Amino acid sequence: MDVEAIRAQIPACQRLTYLNTGWQGPSPRGVVEAVMECMEYESFDGPTTREVFAAGRLHMVKAKEQAARLINATPDEIVLTSSTTEGLNIILNGLDWNEGDEIIVCNLEHMSVMVPSLVLNHRFGAQVKVLQFAPAEEHESILSQIEAAITPRTRMVFFSHIQYSTGLRMPAEGIRAMTKDRGILMLVDSAQGAGHIALDMRKLDPDFYSFSGQKWLLGPSGTGGLFVRRDLVPQLKPVRVSSRSTSFHDHLGNYEMETDSIEKFPTTNPSHPLWAGFVDAVQFNLNAGPAEIEERILSLSDASKRQLSDIPGVQVTSPTEGPGRSGLVTLTVEGAEPPNVVDRMWDEHNIVCRQVSYPPAVRLSFSFFNTEQEVAKATAAIGAIAKSP
Numbered sequence: 282m283d284v285e286a287i288r289a290q291i292p293a294c295q296r297l298t299y300l301n302t303g304w305q306g307p308s309p310r311g312v313v314e315a316v317m318e319c320m321e322y323e324s325f326d327g328p329t330t331r332e333v334f335a336a337g338r339l340h341m342v343k344a345k346e347q348a349a350r351l352i353n354a355t356p357d358e359i360v361l362t363s364s365t366t367e368g369l370n371i372i373l374n375g376l377d378w379n380e381g382d383e384i385i386v387c388n389l390e391h392m393s394v395m396v397p398s399l400v401l402n403h404r405f406g407a408q409v410k411v412l413q414f415a416p417a418e419e420h421e422s423i424l425s426q427i428e429a430a431i432t433p434r435t436r437m438v439f440f441s442h443i444q445y446s447t448g449l450r451m452p453a454e455g456i457r458a459m460t461k462d463r464g465i466l467m468l469v470d471s472a473q474g475a476g477h478i479a480l481d482m483r484k485l486d487p488d489f490y491s492f493s494g495q496k497w498l499l500g501p502s503g504t505g506g507l508f509v510r511r512d513l514v515p516q517l518k519p520v521r522v523s524s525r526s527t528s529f530h531d532h533l534g535n536y537e538m539e540t541d542s543i544e545k546f547p548t549t550n551p552s553h554p555l556w557a558g559f560v561d562a563v564q565f566n567l568n569a570g571p572a573e574i575e576e577r578i579l580s581l582s583d584a585s586k587r588q589l590s591d592i593p594g595v596q597v598t599s600p601t602e603g604p605g606r607s608g609l610v611t612l613t614v615e616g617a618e619p620p621n622v623v624d625r626m627w628d629e630h631n632i633v634c635r636q637v638s639y640p641p642a643v644r645l646s647f648s649f650f651n652t653e654q655e656v657a658k659a660t661a662a663i664g665a666i667a668k669s670p
């Protein structure tokens with residue numbers, strides 16, 4: 282991978298040390314230009330002019346194709362969404378829930394997993410079982426705890442492919458093996474997965490898989506994708522509806538609900554410029570190569586964890602060994618609150634990172650455009666803060 286050529290295309294790399302892709306990634310110049318070109322074309326040549334409108338529609342078609350290519354699915358298994366959270370809502374609120382249905386989640390989850398699950402408890406009396414995992418829980422232990430939590434009432438196992446809180450990569454394949462034959466639905470939040478690790482829906486075979494465009498894919502905010510297994514589309518009811526949610530309607534009040542088509546979920550008026558940017562962002566990722574990206578990210582984050590572990594007073598809380606590792610590195614500094622460390626990283630070292638609140642830690646995200654020098658720079662900065670917390 283030609284990292285210098287990649288960095289040359291990402292203006293943020295020339296201005297600062299950006300270690301916060303897990304929140305939002307800095308877009309390459311091509312993505313920004315694609316958005317601007319589409320916006321200009323629509324505005325200057327008339328958004329509903331036949332040619333302009335057709336070009337906008339083509340961006341939508343391409344966006345679906347690109348999303349499908351990225352995760353090895355087909356376009357008719359993809360809904361274009363505004364975010365991971367929107368995709369999760371389409372699934373959770375589109376299924377029929379009964380009182381006593383059980384959903385298994387864990388304590389390390391993002392609120393986009395936790396809150397929509399708890400709302401199902403509030404509305405329908407579904408039971409949310411929250412498993413208690415250590416920040417770097419071993420895969421074997423995760424699988425055995427899930428196995429022990431499954432009952433005849435278990436309807437769904439719902440988890441983030443990579444936990445935002447500690448970077449723990451979950452044993453998605455093992456969870457699928459445990460749920461598939463029992464007819465337990467598997468919903469995966471891949472806000473931290475797409476663009477970070479290589480994805481293959483044919484191999485993983487989830488029921489539902491939701492991802493973001495604005496994080497590791499370096500795309501515009503307001504873009505995301507949702508994979509829905511084809512045979513499950515009919516049982517999902519669109520919560521927000523538009524004309525597309527009916528297969529037939531007239532002005533006399535006659536209608537038929539759409540059931541089979543995945544097009545029943547999006548509502549009206551997508552932003553063509555954003556999707557033009559998304560297409561470019563996914564291409565940027567595919568050009569670098571998802572497997573190569575995953576490998577490079579792990580090599581940078583492994584180096585960071587090794588270096589940080591040698592600093593007195595610093596504790597790395599994310600997994601340091603085994604298949605639970607990812608590009609997210611969480612750490613604590615003795616005597617310093619995470620928000621203060623994050624502020625000092627920016628004010629004193631020109632490094633962007635974030636804090637996470639449960640378990641409390643500073644989080645560094647290493648993306649494929651980051652360098653070994655930036656890893657060392659972050660280590661030195663944390664070292665300096667640890668010396669005078």
Ligand SMILES: Cc1ncc(COP(=O)(O)O)c(C=O)c1O
Pocket residue numbers: 303304363364365366367391393394441443444445470472473492493494505
């Ligand atoms: C695991 C996880 N889920 C969901 C989200 C929310 O993503 P989005 O804004 O695309 O809905 C995030 C954002 O950080 C996340 O880390």
